[in-house]
Amino acid sequence: MDEVKIGVFICNCGDTISKSVDLLDIRARLEKLADVALVSIGHDLCSPQAQQAIRKDIIDNGINRVVIAACSPQLYGDALANLVEKAGLNRHLLSVANIREQCSWVHPDKDKATKKAMVQIRMAVDKVRLQDVVEQAEVEVYKDVLVIGGGIVGMEVAIELSNLNLRTTLIEKEANLGGRLKQFAALYPLQVTPEEMLTSRLKQVTGSENIDALTSAGLKDLSGEVGNFTAKIRKGNEEISRNFGAIILATGYETLFLDKVYGFELGDNIITQSQLEGMLKSPGEIKKIPQSVGFVFDICDEHSRISTPSTLRNALVIKERFGSEVYVLCRNLQVDGAGLEKLYQDVRNKGVIFFKFERFPKVLRENGKINIQVEDLSMAREQVMLSCDLLVVEEKVVPHQDFATLESMLNIGLGPRDFYQEDNVHLYPTSSTKSGIFFAGNCHQDLDLGRALTDASNAASEAYQLISSGKMRVEVERVVVDPDKCALCLTCLRFCPHDAIRIDYEKKTAHILDLACQGCGICAAVCPAKAIKFKDWSDDQILAELEVV
Amino acid sequence: MTTGVEFLPCIVAFCCVHSAYQAADAAGRMRIPYPENIIMVHIPCAGRVDTLHILRAFENGADGVVILACHEGACHHILGNIRAKERVERANALLREIGVDGRRVEMRTCAPNDGSRFARVCHELEEKIKELGPSPLRKHA
Ligand SMILES: Cc1cc2nc3c(=O)[nH]c(=O)nc-3n(C[C@H](O)[C@H](O)[C@H](O)COP(=O)(O)OP(=O)(O)OC[C@H]3O[C@@H](n4cnc5c(N)ncnc54)[C@H](O)[C@@H]3O)c2cc1C
Ligand code: SF4
Ligand code: SF4
Numbered sequence: 001m002d003e004v005k006i007g008v009f010i011c012n013c014g015d016t017i018s019k020s021v022d023l024l025d026i027r028a029r030l031e032k033l034a035d036v037a038l039v040s041i042g043h044d045l046c047s048p049q050a051q052q053a054i055r056k057d058i059i060d061n062g063i064n065r066v067v068i069a070a071c072s073p074q075l076y077g078d079a080l081a082n083l084v085e086k087a088g089l090n091r092h093l094l095s096v097a098n099i100r101e102q103c104s105w106v107h108p109d110k111d112k113a114t115k116k117a118m119v120q121i122r123m124a125v126d127k128v129r130l131q132d133v134v135e136q137a138e139v140e141v142y143k144d145v146l147v148i149g150g151g152i153v154g155m156e157v158a159i160e161l162s163n164l165n166l167r168t169t170l171i172e173k174e175a176n177l178g179g180r181l182k183q184f185a186a187l188y189p190l191q192v193t194p195e196e197m198l199t200s201r202l203k204q205v206t207g208s209e210n211i212d213a214l215t216s217a218g219l220k221d222l223s224g225e226v227g228n229f230t231a232k233i234r235k236g237n238e239e240i241s242r243n244f245g246a247i248i249l250a251t252g253y254e255t256l257f258l259d260k261v262y263g264f265e266l267g268d269n270i271i272t273q274s275q276l277e278g279m280l281k282s283p284g285e286i287k288k289i290p291q292s293v294g295f296v297f298d299i300c301d302e303h304s305r306i307s308t309p310s311t312l313r314n315a316l317v318i319k320e321r322f323g324s325e326v327y328v329l330c331r332n333l334q335v336d337g338a339g340l341e342k343l344y345q346d347v348r349n350k351g352v353i354f355f356k357f358e359r360f361p362k363v364l365r366e367n368g369k370i371n372i373q374v375e376d377l378s379m380a381r382e383q384v385m386l387s388c389d390l391l392v393v394e395e396k397v398v399p400h401q402d403f404a405t406l407e408s409m410l411n412i413g414l415g416p417r418d419f420y421q422e423d424n425v426h427l428y429p430t431s432s433t434k435s436g437i438f439f440a441g442n443c444h445q446d447l448d449l450g451r452a453l454t455d456a457s458n459a460a461s462e463a464y465q466l467i468s469s470g471k472m473r474v475e476v477e478r479v480v481v482d483p484d485k486c487a488l489c490l491t492c493l494r495f496c497p498h499d500a501i502r503i504d505y506e507k508k509t510a511h512i513l514d515l516a517c518q519g520c521g522i523c524a525a526v527c528p529a530k531a532i533k534f535k536d537w538s539d540d541q542i543l544a545e546l547e548v549v
Numbered sequence: 550m551t552t553g554v555e556f557l558p559c560i561v562a563f564c565c566v567h568s569a570y571q572a573a574d575a576a577g578r579m580r581i582p583y584p585e586n587i588i589m590v591h592i593p594c595a596g597r598v599d600t601l602h603i604l605r606a607f608e609n610g611a612d613g614v615v616i617l618a619c620h621e622g623a624c625h626h627i628l629g630n631i632r633a634k635e636r637v638e639r640a641n642a643l644l645r646e647i648g649v650d651g652r653r654v655e656m657r658t659c660a661p662n663d664g665s666r667f668a669r670v671c672h673e674l675e676e677k678i679k680e681l682g683p684s685p686l687r688k689h690a
Contacts, residue, residue: 072574098591101577106668107585116585123590433627497596497627520626521597525636537593542602545590549559549609 004129005037007063008121009054011045011070013100020104022114029118035129037061045070051083058087065089065131067124069097069117090135092536095128097121119548126544132535135476139515141227141467142245144169148219148406151179152449153441153456154250155201160460162210166468169242170205171217171233173402177202179252180442183274185281187449188313189339214240222247222409225500225516226436227472245467246436247410248459251402253442255395262393264363269370270391273297273310280317290389292325293318294372296361297394298332305448307394308334312343314392319350326352327386329361329374337448355384363391397446411499412437430459434499435516438462474514478535479524483509485531492523492532558612558678560587562671563602565595567625568661569617575664583671595619595656596629603640603654610687613653613678614640617670620658630658650681 008030012018023041030039038061042050045068058066066084073080073096081091097120107113145161147154150172158168170177177198181187184194205211217235224230229247233240255274259265266272271279279285295315297307307330315326328347333354335341348354355361361374372386412432430438440459441452466472481492486509493501493510500516501523503509510531512523524532530539564570570591576583588611592598595618606614616637618630634656641651657670 072577074571074574098574101574102589103585105577105580106582108582109585112585119588123588495632497629518626520594520629521592522594522626522629522632525597525599525632534593534597537597539599539601542590542592543605546561546602546605546609549561549588549606549611 002064004035004065005061005063006035006065006067006125006128007038007058007061008036008040008067008069008125009045009057010039010041010099010121011050011068012041012043013071013104014044017070017100017104020108020110020113021099021117022110025114026118026121030121030125033122033125035065036125038063046076046079051079054083055087058084058089063087063089064093065128066094067097067121067128068094069099069121069124071100072098072102090133092134093128093131095124095131097124122548123545126547127541130538130541130544132533132538134478134535137474137476138471139227139474141470141472142229142243143167143467143470144242144244145463145467146171146219146229146231146242146244146247147250148247149179149250149252149400149441149443150174150177150213150215151250151252151441152181152198152201153252153452154179154248155205156453156456157248157250157440157460158211158213159201159204159208160457161464162204162208164460164464164468165210166464167210168212169233169244170211170213171219171235172213172215173218175216177205177213177215181449183281184277186313186317188309188343189337190449219406219409225513226434227467227515229436246438246463248438248440248463249406249410249432249443250440250456250459251400251406251443253397253446254400256398257393257395262360262363264365266393267365269365269368269389270363270393272393272395273307273314274395276314276392277310280314288389289322290318290324292327292386292388292390294327294329294370294386294388294391295393296329296363296372296391298330298334304394304397304446305334305337305451306397306446309337309340309343309448311392311394312340312347315352316343316347316350319347319352325388327355327372327388328352329355329357329372331357338450354378355386397442399443403443410434410437430455430462433497435518436466472515475519476514477512478514478519479512479517479521480533480535481510481512482531482533483507485529486510487529487531489528491526491528495522495526497522556679556683557586558675558683559610560584560613560615560674560678561590561606561611562587562674563590563592563595563598563614563616565616565618565629566591566593568595568619568623569659569667571661572617572659572663572667575662576668577664579664581664581668583668584675587671587674594626594629595624595633596626598633598636600636600640600643603636604643607644607649607653607684607686610684612681612684612687613674615654615670615674616656617667618656618658620660623660630656649685653678653681653684 084094085091099117145168147170158170181194220234221232229244356377364371370391438459440456521534524534624630637656
């Protein structure tokens with residue numbers, strides 16, 4: 001290896017850093033460190049002029065590793081790596097010491113802050129000294145997308161991708177597209193009927209050259225990784241094999257009635273929300289107009305986005321259509337969706353009566369009537385007795401029953417509530433654990449339709465960003481297995497959270513799929529043979545950093 | 550301390566880039582001070598930390614070690630924080646075997662935007678290690 005020449009560039013950040021850190025003292029101490037060839041203090045390293053100067057310094061002084069001591073790498077990390085690259089070095093030969101957010105801004109005492117900044121920069125120097133080069137490459141990827149599930153969300157995803165000029169194969173296991181929406185007569189707060197929504201989308205799906213919709217079809221097998229999946233699709237007796245760059249799951253939800261939680265069973269006069277939806281859709285099914293109807297909900301799932309709108313909407317429909325007495329019993333109303341507060345007011349004004357409970361009401365069947373005893377919180381915990389002809393109960397929304405098979409076929413993890421992994425919902429709303437596989441709609445969260453459609457757009461645009469250019473940039477062997485050390489114990493394979501490790505039986509070694517690896521380093525920590533090297537966070541580097549202790 | 554000189558503990562904090570590292574940045578943006586004697590080691594995921602790293606920190610003279618990870622169920626790499634917890638427990642057992650108080654190593658969680666929690670955790674750690682006193686493995690103890 002060539003002689004290591006480390007250049008340290010320190011930013012005073014318009015004096016915000018130099019005010020509380022003695023940079024001159026630091027420079028003097030850094031200059032004494034082994035391999036440090038240049039220490040320079042500059043103004044505002046984020047500015048183009050300063051970057052130009054750094055580039056020149058790197059080239060003129062033959063610097064081959066760079067430390068930048070400045071603001072958080074969360075802000076300019078990428079830009080700094082670009083800068084290093086422009087100076088002719090590999091972009092990984094850079095280590096950033098965060099001496100602003102994590103030092104000068106939080107340690108008011110100048111001596112102490114200076115001491116800490118020195119520690120931070122020394123760690124960066126010790127780390128970059130041992131840094132390996134990681135090359136980047138561009139690989140070709142398929143520009144086709146597989147969408148699994150032909151409900152409203154799956155259709156929406158396919159349409160959006162088609163508008164973006166990506167081809168999709170949409171597979172639906174039922175004989176018709178449309179999913180659960182087919183069963184609803186109306187949806188709040190939509191002005192159009194579900195039927196109209198479905199019809200217009202169906203027209204777009206069938207009219208698009210970019211969409212191949214396969215009904216009565218299912219996924220039989222999947223291999224490959226992001227950019228290059230191979231799916232075997234079964235349609236009737238036929239088997240079709242196709243390649244895809246990305247996959248979007250839109251398999252929707254099912255509903256379950258939880259008799260264990262409620263402590264009573266369904267019957268003629270106790271029905272679920274779904275059954276009520278069916279009745280409202282085909283009024284012929286209603287034999288006798290109920291004089292009084294009770295709704296009870298919000299005992300299943302505090303995350304549900306569905307209970308409040310569907311209950312309020314149906315309470316209003318019943319009131320308006322049949323003029324019945326309507327009671328809504330709930331633990332909590334969630335009126336945080338678009339227009340829900342207003343819907344709630346409308347429903348109240350129409351004379352629907354609300355009860356708020358803490359303890360679940362007692363429900364008794366008597367002579368064809370349902371008697372409900374509820375302790376109402378809004379009326380000083382008074383015991384109230386109600387009698388209804390019909391009681392409508394909430395169901396639990398669960399992912400489609402096929403999820404288990406799909407999950408193991410795709411090798412993606414499930415989230416805490418048995419929906420597909422919701423991941424860090426706020427950061428990665430539609431990503432799965434596996435690169436190139438996304439979720440949309442009610443297969444990963446119980447969303448109302450408006451949110452489900454937004455989710456569809458998000459998933460479509462994520463897939464688009466990933467593969468639309470037909471190429472993906474990839475870090476080559478950032479994490480790498482040494483075949484001589486690998487004992488084929490399969491530990492890494494079991495622990496990798498992103499399904500990015502395969503076994504090469506010919507070469508008798510585990511190996512890492514660069515495109516699928518998300519750089520957590522878990523494999524490097526668990527490998528008992530210490531056969532895995534994570535080039536940006538190698539054991540040697542971490543141990544070298546710990547030398548400052 | 551009995552020596553009369555104030556004991557300034559040395560604490561190594563492995564900070565996951567998806568949580569604690571960003572929380573520390575948030576603390577910075579809000580100018581919330583915390584002890585400067587906490588050495589922050591930037592890692593890609595709490596699951597990267599190996600028992601070896603924890604033990605080396607003690608060997609080098611740290612008085613306490615903490616892994617600062619994402620909250621349970623919110624790990625970007627799904628179970629990285631759970632893996633880290635296992636390693637902490639293992640390091641804990643090994644330390645006890647050689648007569649070091651296992652409380653010197655622990656795992657804490659933190660959301661990426663929770664700067665005040667980050668600072669609070671740092672204060673709590675410093676307090677705790679101050680109570681336990683210098684590590685018996687300290688080179689210059
Ligand atoms: C009782 C109730 C009331 C609601 N009320 C409202 C409301 O008032 N307002 C509102 O905005 N939202 C409401 N919603 C929510 C709304 O229904 C959903 O947001 C929407 O239907 C979600 O559509 P989807 O396409 O994700 O799922 P689905 O409609 O379930 O579609 C999924 C499709 O995938 C198919 N599929 C499943 N597994 C496979 C597989 N392995 N291979 C191939 N195909 C598969 C299924 O057959 C189905 O066609 C309500 C929901 C419920 C349960
Ligand atoms: S854990 Fe290490 S030794 Fe075991 S299979 Fe993976 S690389 Fe090979
Ligand atoms: S670093 Fe290792 S464990 Fe993490 S995603 Fe990559 S291969 Fe999997």
